[in-house]
Amino acid sequence: MVDRLSALDASFLHLEDHTTPMHVGGVAVFERPAHGLDYDDMLAAVRRGLRDAPRYRQKVVRLPGFVGRPVWADDPDFDLRYHVRRSVLPEPGEDEQLYELTQRLMSRKLDTTRPLWELHLVEGLSRGRVAVITKTHQAMIDGVGAIDLGQLILDTTPERGLARSEDRWSPAPVPGFAGLVASAVEEALNQPGELTENLRTAATGARVALRRMTGVLGGVCSTLAAALTPSPSGTLNAPTSAHRRFAVARGRLEDFRAVHHRHGGTVDGVILTALAGALRTWLLWRGEAVTARTTVRALVPVPVDEGMPEIRGSEETGRPFERVAARLVDLPVGEPDPLVRLYQVGYAMRARQDTGRPVTVRALLRLSGFAPTTLHALGARVAGGLSDRLFNLLVTSAAGPQAPLYGAGALMEEIFPVVPLMRNQSLAIGITSYNGGVFIGLNADRAAVPDVNVLAAMIEESVEEMIGTVGR
Structure with a gap:
């Protein structure tokens, strides 16, 4: 039986173009161990991880004329060295040079004739560090056939990352054209609506087909009233170009928790309040009009009744989140007082939570294979199915363990997410907690x-302004 892409995953492939590549990425910085870390070490780590992730050796095989959705098939020409690449930064190897390399890599689409991922080992960082930049297509991360690329190389102990193993993988034969067509026809006969949907996609384009998912995603949106209200227009909804800018910010999880314990609310509210304060200062710095009523609408996927996952999540309970919702939260950038902003954000999130219709991952699976392994991927999927007029920016968050992780025997110091931009979106913010730190990646239209x-x-x-309120 063929392994066919879900309707949503196929839409992501049809939807992307040179201005909106649909891959999720990450930038992880490692402390080089005493024994060193070179390209061969990284190849061995990835090769070992591929045993548990067969999707990373598969490519997309398309059918002509939208007879059926594309299928996954083993790539007989799979070349690990094509997907795992090596770069060296010129001296002095500062972090800004790493971010410049990241934005160049993230601006380019993945090769859709090969398995849809890349991993770049970056050497030459200052202080003897190395970095890993990952790119994984949204169609890959469905929560069933593939896990996040970072999970392939990360271990809880340095010793496991040094183990070598022989690669005995042999590709299964690529399905023949006649067999693929016959399978698609059989499915169409058993599910007549399937063929109708494929023809509609061919006639009207992938974007219209994806927008038809709004009926499903409407259940993910926290309130129908918010979804029907256009977001405030401005800089963050300019036409998307082909090039990106990438920057990072850092914080300490204990600081966000301290503000939360002092003033109430939730830690996710504290983080969003800090973002609102920064957006306010940034808009004023750019000379844009900011009044007391100015807001920026954020699409914020969060676990239902759990708050942001860096506070409570699978690393503490040992269980993955099963219920997720994407809230439309109007950030009060017009409010100058950080405490008032905190209360306003808390009120907005409580209102969304009280009236929301959470959708379980299992229900989304039944509908369209909508089950990403991280909230970063979930956020990008939700954003892709909603009108760009409903929100100004995407803010995703994903939990990381509050204990050290190692890649190929090297200690991971930092990890920053890179969330893709949707059409007519100028900024996406990803937040990852890890080992006591909060790491924020900003992917922007250049x-x-x-x-x-x-x-x-x-x-x-x-963030420092929010910390200063603890004594108030």
Whole structure:
């Protein structure tokens, strides 16, 4: 039996173009161990991880004329060295050079004739560090056939990452054209609506087909009223160009918790309040009009009744989140007082939570294979199915363990997510907690937000402002 892409995953392939590549990424920085870490070590680590993730050796095989959705098939020409690449930064190897490399890599689409992922080992960082930049297509991360690329190489102990194993993989034969067509026809006869949907996609385009998912995603949106209200227009909804800018911000989880314990609410509310304060300062710095009523609408996927996963999540309970919702939260960037902003954000999130219709992962699986392994992927999927007029920016969060992780025997110091931009979206923010730190990655359109590094610095300043309220 063929392994066919879900309707949503196929839409992501049809939807992307040179301005909106549909891959999720990450930038992880490692402390080089005493024994060293080279390209061969990374190849061995990835090769070992591939045993548990067969999707990473498969490519997409398309059928002509939209007779049926594409299928996954083993790539007989799979070349691990094509997907695992090596780069060396020129001296002095500062972090800004790493982020420049990241934004260049993230601007380029993945090769759809090969398995849809890349891993770049980056050497030459200052202080003897190395980095890993990953790119994985949204169609890959369905929660069933594939896990997140970072999970292939990360271990809880350095010793496991040094183990070598022989690769005995042999590709299964690629399905023949006649067999694929026959299978698609059989499915169409058993499910007449399937053929109708495929023809509609061919006639009207993938974007219309994806938008038809809004009926499903409407259940993910926390309130129908918010979904029907257009978001405030402005800089963050400019036409998307082909190039990106990437910047990062850092915080300490204990600081966010301290603000939460002092003033109530939730830690996710504290983080969103810090983002709102930074956006306010940034808009004023750019000379844009900001009034007391100015808001920026964020699409924020969160576990239902759990808050952001860096506080309570699978690393503490040992169980993955089974219920998720994407809330539309109007960030009060017009409010100058950080405490008032905190209360306003808390109120907005409680209102969304009280009236929301959470959708279980199992229910989404039955509908369309909508079951990503991280909230970063979930957020991008939800954003892709909603009108770009409903929100200004995407803010995703994914939990990481509060204990050290190792890649190929090297200690991971930091990890920053790279969330893709949707059409007419100029900024996406990803937040990952790990080992006591909160790491924020900002992926921005180069033409609309060339000063994203300024915004990143303002986020850290806004976090310090929130910390200063603990004594108030």
